[in-house]
Amino acid sequence: MNEHDPQTPYPLEPPSQRQRDDAGEPPSDHIPRARPVPIEHRSAAMTWPPPMSAPWAIVELIIVAFLTIFAGAIFLLLLQTLPFADTRWITLLATTGAGLAALLVCAILLVIDGQKPSDIGWRAHPAGANLAVGVIGTGVTIATRIILVTLIMLFFPTILDHLDQAQEGIEETLPPLNLTAMVALMIFVSIWEEVVFRGFLLTRLQAVFKRWWLTILTGSALFGLIHDYQGVLAMVLVTIMGIILGVIFVWRKSLLPCIVLHALHNIIVLLALKAISPTWP
Secondary structure: OOOOOOOOOOOOOOOOOOHHHHHHHOOOOOOOOOOOOHHHHHHHHOOOOOOOOOHHHHHHHHHHHHHHHHHHHHHHHHHOOOOOOHHHHHHHHHHHHHHHHHHHHHHHHHHHHOOOHHHOOOOOOOHHHHHHHHHHHHHHHHHHHHHHHHHHHHHHHHHHHHHHHHHHHHHHOOOOOOOOHHHHHEEEEEEEHHHHHHHHHHHHHHHOOHHHHHHHHHHHHHHOOOOHHHOOOHHHHHHHHHHHHHHHHHHHOOOOOHHHHHHHHHHHHHHHHHHHHHOOO
16 A cells, blocks of 8 residues: 655546536537637728739739820810800819719729629718718818818918909809709719729829828829819818818718718808809809
């Protein structure tokens, strides 16, 4: 009989499977398995926008810019051969043609990339919340505009001379329209500009910069530049509006609130211009 030192504990034996079962423990050979993630959770966790190479993103932006300008020039040349009593219709229709061309080019490039329209924000869900964000964003944009113009009046009053330049630029490019035509035109303009300058431009710039703050600032500056015909002050105001639109786009991952904001803002501005301008009935 072996003697045992009372100071030395007996060696512990592993618990039997019956003891494990009584304690509610899993079998010793049990391998924990990951719980399946619901589809809605997996889709929410997916990377947005889809990753793409920076060089190809730059190439796509060049293609869209070139073909949009080219299409606008072709439409302008063709329309100039027609007898329009008001030549501003030529500019309006040429710009509309350029917008349609831009939408078509973006759609083709999405197909080439194997991407879906939702990858550039072409989705509404949740529609109610996105509509509300668009309406509230319109108020924020207009309030920001008023505050900025007020500050300029106080500290840089000479810059206000450019307000007339903005009004003249709009009147020289846009013929008088009734309310229905104005609303329809502004909705179309808002759709194509938001698809191109928020949905397509920002997702491609993000592939290049990898930083949303830099992407939004760069995209907003480019958005302001295309409004150079309205003068320096208008370019600054449009750039700030572009920043607000960019933040909303990245936050909501949807173009719907951006389109709503853009359209409402433009309609309000044009109605105000129609009310105060003696030369734009």
